[in-house]
Amino acid sequence: MTGFTKWHKATPVAAAILLLAGPASAQDPVTWRMTHAFAETSTFYQLFALPFAERVAQLTDGQVVIQPYPAGVIAPSFEAYDAVLDGAADAVQSSAVNIVNRDPANALFSTFPGGMGPEALWQWMWYGGGRELLAEHRRETMDLHALPCGMGATELFAQSHKPLKTLADFQGVKFRTVGSFADVLTAIGAAPTVVPGDEVYTMLERGAIDAAEWGSPSENLKAGLHETAKYIIYPGVHTNAFFQEFAVRAELWDALSPELQGKVTAACELSSMDTLAAFDALDRKAWAELKQGNNEIVRLDDEVVERIREEGRKWIYARADEGDASGNPWVRKVAESYFAFYDDWIGNTSFRAVDHRAEPSAD
The missing domain is CATH 3.40.190.170 (Bacterial extracellular solute-binding protein, family 7)
Structure with a gap:
């Protein structure tokens, strides 16, 4: 067990989900080959793919096994989604920023220039309608089932x-x-x-x-x-913030019991919280x-x-x-949801304190 997973086990939310998960069903174990969009040495792979696979195995008591493969093993980074559509992989964990050319709506599911910060984006995705739009979009346009599954905070410009x-x-x-x-x-x-x-x-x-x-x-x-x-x-x-998603071929997802679907979904929600916290800790030290x-x-x-x-x-x-x-109605549909949430966030969070100050800039 990695130190990262030990850390998430101690959180109250994770403990509650593990408690509610209950025993696994008696169906035969399912194994999915998951291609990833980043190299094996990348923080994105180390903090997103490996702990997620471990968490799925833990929550499902080994009934669902994710086998992660870094970019370049099954497919190059920019071809990760195609590898699933072509059958070379069963699932993908990637940022939808890599498939904006397929549909511009994907920019809002991943990272968007001038878009929401970490807390706002997390809340929109999981509790503001973003997750449902992502799942519906992937089903309709790519025959995949997708979940937000791993989050990072602000990048350097x-x-x-x-x-x-x-x-x-x-x-x-x-x-x-x-x-x-x-x-x-x-x-x-x-x-x-x-x-x-x-x-x-x-x-x-x-x-x-x-x-x-x-x-x-x-x-x-x-x-x-x-x-x-x-x-x-x-x-x-x-x-300002970014999401990776986990997407699996729809027929494979639909073959899972509702119980296992719920546990994999819980694993993605935990990953979304944990990766953000872990990234933030690493980023403060690096900065x-x-x-x-x-x-x-x-x-x-x-x-x-x-x-x-x-x-x-x-x-x-x-x-x-x-x-x-x-x-294609999707761009407007997703944009209206995204910016309605964002504008509400901007307009109704001014009561919060700001915990940082700008760094002095070299002239």
């Missing part, structure tokens, strides 16, 4: 060879990203480059790109990105280390942050208009 601070600083900047943020970068004058994460270090090191967004402080530190470029840019308004290092920390001007938020909304509603015209 960029590791950069240039001190990005104002809108003027973005003009012509070659910026690595994925998903809808590529179009947002174009709108503010940058030149986005969409490549898998395992190419980021080399491209930055060789100067093939000017800047790159990749992950949170702990993941960027682990990847050594601070060694490749002088400037660390924050806040990560492009990814403290990065601030003591040789990089320069640069804070984006508020004008840039607000412009990215504006361009993100403009992008999704432009895609909704296109969807309406082409007979």
Whole structure:
């Protein structure tokens, strides 16, 4: 048993779910091969895939076995969903940001530029209608059953060879990203480059790109990105929070008993809480280390942050208009739910205290 799983067992919510789960049914054990979107050494794989598989086995008393495979074993990162659709894998754990081109609604199920922060996104997904929309969307469009299953907090905005601070600083900047943020970068004058994460270090090191967004402080530190470029840019308004999802072929999910379906769902909800807490602990430690290092920390001007938020909304509603015209109702349907929740959150949480202050920025 990993230390991560020992930690989650001590939480009251996890203990309650384990208690309520009860004994497993007598049906034969089910084994699913799960491809993952990240490499074996990645924090995303270590904190998401491995503990989730262990938790499923624990909650189901071994009646459901998840066999996780890192990116590149069954399929490359960007082809993880296709591996399930083609039958090479039974299930996938990935961020839907990798399939935004399949349907722009996927941006809202994963990470959205200028979108919700961790607590708001978690509540929308699990208690605000997001989970139901995700399940319905996957059933209708991909013949999969999907659950939000692992969450991370705010990423660093960029590791950069240039001190990005104002809108003027973005003009012509070659910026690595994925998903809808590529179009947002174009709108503010940058030149986005969409490549898998395992190419980021080399491209930055060789100067093939000017800047790159990749992950949170702990993941960027682990990847050594601070060694490749002088400037660390924050806040990560492009990814205020993100979800991974677990998606399995619908016929395999439907073959489970309702009892086992409930236990796998509980495993995903626990994973959503635990990964967020674990990531946050790692990120605070990594941010403290990065601030003591040789990089320069640069804070984006508020004008840039607000412009990215504006361009993100403009992008999704432009895609909704296109969807309406082409007979795809999903973009608007998901966007209306997402932003109704987000606007309510913005309008009715001002009573809360703020527990952080902005870091001083290098001029």
